[in-house]
Amino acid sequence: MADVRKSIATFVFRHRILVTGVVAALTVFFAAGLPNVTIKTIFSDLLPVGHPFAETFRDHPNFGNPLTVSIMVKRKDGDIYSTETLQKVWDLTRDIDLAPAVDHDQVLSITTPKARYAEATPFGIDMRPLMGDEVPQTAEGIADFKTRVNRSPNVRGFLVSPDGSATLVQATFIEQNLDYGETFEFVQNLVEEARDENHEIHAAGQPMLTGWVYRYQFQMLLIFGVTLAALFIALFLYMRNVAGVVTPFITGVVSAIWGFGFVGWLDLAVEPLLLLVPLLLVARAFSHTVQYIERFYEILAVVKDKDRAGEIALRVMMGPGTLGIITDAAAILLIIIAPVPAMQRFALFCGFWAMILIPTSLFLAPLILSALPLPRNLSDIVDRDGGGGGIHRVMAKFLGGVAALTYGRKAIPTGIAMVIFGAVTATIGWQIKVGNPVEGSSLLWHDSEFNVAVRQINNFFPGVNTLEIVLESKEVGEGSLERTARKAETVHTMLTLQDYMERAPDAPRATLSFADYLGASVRLYNGGDPRWVPLGFEDSDTQAAASASMMGSGPKAFSHVVDMKQQNATVSFWYKDNKQETVDDALRHAREAVEKVGVEHENFIVRLGSGTIALQQAVNDTVEANYWEIVLFLNLMMFVLASFAFKSFIAALILLVPVNMSNFVIVASMSLMGVGLDINSVLVAAVGVGVGIDYGIYLLARIVEEYDNQEGDFGRIIHEAVTTTGRAIAFTATIMLIGIMPWYFLSGLKFLADMGLLLGLVMLINMMMSLLVLPLLIWFIKPKFVQRNDLIVCEHVDLSRYQQEG
Known part of the structure; x- marks a missing residue:
């Protein structure tokens, strides 16, 4: 396998123009699909x-159709039985009947012919509309109308509140014609125009909820822009050279073009709430690229030649990088087993995006680095003792301290602490609620206009x-x-x-x-x-x-x-x-x-x-059943892949322990935050599992590589691996935390804010589990597979030989 990696690496650098041209051509091809990208919600999916x-x-879509908007008109200083209020209801009813995609047969209020009262006549029972062709203008007409309402038991309570102070206007929409953004803006404008000093107007229903998400799309993009800016600032402060900043930028942009272009060519709709997952994939492109850059600079400091350093780094990183990316992609692709069309589209879209990080982060990054100027601060970056000062010194001290906890005498108390921590989080994690934990929607803040509307309608009507x-x-x-x-x-x-x-x-x-x-x-x-x-x-x-x-x-x-x-x-x-x-x-x-x-x-x-x-x-049942199926299948898949790559079942178990501990910590955190497992949060949790496994793969591969270099001393092996490869793990987790935390303070969507906190925890948890639990397992087990030189995922490289050749 080492010969295969060497051949591939040699081919890439000998034919760099060809490889770059192929990547460029594919980028142009996928870019042509970008105009076809559609971001929208399809309710039935x-x-x-x-x-x-x-x-x-x-x-039977007409029975209890969730695509119904309920608008409550509430009189602040009395009941609705006045010409002013009834005229407002009349106008709202006629105006909403003009809304895009409305089902004209399913518009209902006390001013429509469908709202009727029964009257006995000499010829039988006559069902007559509550209101005629106009709003009553006199006191006698108002009193007569009120009498008719009181004689209609299925209007009282359902369309008029028991105290008479509020009434509802309801409209159902046709899904095939429904553009949530357009319909929401139309209805919301009606609501805002109808409000005055005497009336409260509230609108609720699934179209309004989705419409609020649409309205926050631009804000989401601004927040994502803040996140990307924070990532680049952190990257600049850490790398402080052109190559270290430009390379992740290019690989991230290329992967984004390929990912969105893919869904554009396939004409797949992207769910707005799930746009944060593509942002995570851009961050994953950063992470894999930074892993390669760190190793490239480490090798470059020895061999002094960019092309040779690039080729060697590619050979070394190809195995763990490919395995890590495949597990990332598998964590997403396995979501396709859930029989929910929106989730399956997501799995296909983001699974493809995750997989293309192999050509963009593994093969394109070396070519970019070899074409850019040599960094002047190379010695500062590769100095494991933090001699360069600043962030490098802080990180060196942090990683040295973490490594010291995982071997020698400190390993036992650290191990006991990790066992207790794992048991507690597993106990809490099993108690995670599936579904909605709040009245209204957990997507929006408690005091949002939508959730206030839901509570108000629930207060005055059956709900x-x-x-x-x-x-x-x-x-x-x-x-x-x-x-x-x-x-x-x-x-x-x-x-x-x-x-x-x-x-x-x-x-x-x-x-x-x-x-x-x-x-x-x-x-x-x-x-x-x-x-x-x-x-x-x-x-x-x-x-x-x-x-x-x-x-x-x-x-x-x-x-x-x-x-x-x-x-x-x-x-x-x-x-x-x-x-x-x-x-x-x-x-x-x-x-x-x-x-x-x-x-x-x-x-x-x-x-x-x-x-x-x-x-x-129905959605909750599917999420609950399929989430644990996804976790189970992902564990089985990772076990098989890791056993094959490291030629050891023990290696697979060593990788899976911290990953599953991380998963329980993530789920326990969701439980403590009051975030239930639903169709949106389950996808983020699944991605978090994939993040953890590739951290572990990079670290375990470095441990295997250091066995010969450290003459089999597991303490020195662990220290070397944690302070080198662990640096890229700690850096990428830290910059993602920095980039994501503003979500909580800037987002009008509670879901995005909660996911910001959750993803920050995902990064920190996976980092700590990889840097603490995995080395602890290596120290206590001292597995024999680390002694092997024929592993598929690892390669021992004698840099001193290249130094002498140079």
Whole structure:
């Protein structure tokens, strides 16, 4: 294998023009795909394929559709029953009906024809709109309107708050036409224009949440710019030479062009919240390049020739660098096992980007370094005692102190401390919550406009979070005239489900089904006598009640509870929030209710479920199952690769111990920070695992290389490895921490701020686990594989021979 590495390194430097030309041509090719890059959210792609809840939503998207915006109009100094307030509701309703991608059939407020009250006439029950063609202008007209609202039980509580001080305007959007940014700006402008001294206006719903993320995109890019600037400043202060700063810059830019160009050519949409992962990959390009630069300068100080130093460094770093990059990429690519289209696109995009660091950071970096001027401060950079002063002296003292803790007499107390630390973090890590730990969204700060809106709507109305249990007709043919939702068995199943859920502990705030309309109509038809509310058990009874209820209105007025053909229906349950505890309780009781009524019926089946509660759980179930699968498969993959590369199972175990300790520390940190595992944070956590393994690979490869140089003295071996290769590890982790920490103070997105803290911890944790735990294991085990000279990933180079030749 050493001969292969030598041949490749020789070829690269002998044909540098060819290699550079190939890289340049590929860069131009990928750059041509950049104009096609699309950054957007596709809601349905965030839902797992095959999960029963997600499939129920896909089959019945109108029931509990999360793509609904709720705008609350609240009167500050009284109730809504004034011409001023009702006119504002009227205007908002008509204006939002002009919003991009709105479903005109699903705009609802007390000023739309769908909001109706029932009135008995000599000819039967007449379902009339609450409001006519204009807003009431007189006191008598206002009083009459208020009376009509009070006679409509399914308007009170759902569209008008119990105290009468607030009302809702709701609009559902068509996903295929939805541009979140455009729609959000349209709706947000309406909200801001409608606010005045007498009215509070709040807007919530998934389109608004995603819209806020879109609005913060420019801020995210500015923060990323601050991060990159901080990285370059730290790089300049550390390297203090042209080659050491320019080389990581070029490799980072080239890798970014290849990565984004790749998704551009494939026309893959990039999720906005996941843009921080490409930034991490730019940092990984920096990290691998800095590892090579450090070794290049170390060799250059001996052999005094740039080309020869570059070739030798490439031979030495090719093995650990390739293995480290492959494990980085594998940690991302394994995310593709999660059956969530957005995650799979992410895995393909970022996995490819991680893999291209082999040509950009391993093979391009040596050619750049060999073409740039020799650094004048070479002796300062390679001085392990920090004689150059400044940051080099601080780092030398730090690494010397860390190394001293991992061998000799200090190793035992250090080892005990690491065992205790690992046990504590593993205990905390196992308690990580999956899902949303807060009311509203953990993506935004608690006092953000969106989360305030969610809390306000939850205070005055049943809320914005629903759970749907769908009664799906078995008669689904196009020409079918079977109105399953009108049948007695269907209607009474709805009522049984509602009754069970309303009696359960932590009952929903409100329930609604098609059956609620039928009972109210029968009662009205019989003079308002409440004894007529219970429905009969014959199909003729419920069919008559349905006909009475829908008299004077079309099926669109009931589309939130039954489809246009009255074949499929839903029972809706509203909950106070979407915290994971609420979700768990709601679904547990819903499963019990479905079990009580049974799934299979003669004409229909009962499907759980849809709505925000069920869809959130669908994602959580997938994340929880697949995260640990990803970690397991990643461990297996790293074990196989490391065993093959180092020709030792012990080597693989030595690498995996600090990586898994780091993973538990990361997950424990998320738990303590109140950050749950979800579709966004799980991806960052997976990347963190890959970061840790390549730190360990570089360090272990250097330990193997130093065995002969230090005559088998493990104390000297560990000290030499930690103070040389460990310097690049410590530097890249430190500069990433410096670059990421501003996120917490600058970001309007709580998610980005939390990920800034988390990634800072990822870097520090992986650095310390690599520099402390791995050397400790080497010291206590003293493995025999470090004595071998035929390892695939390592190469022993006698620099004194090159010095003599020079």
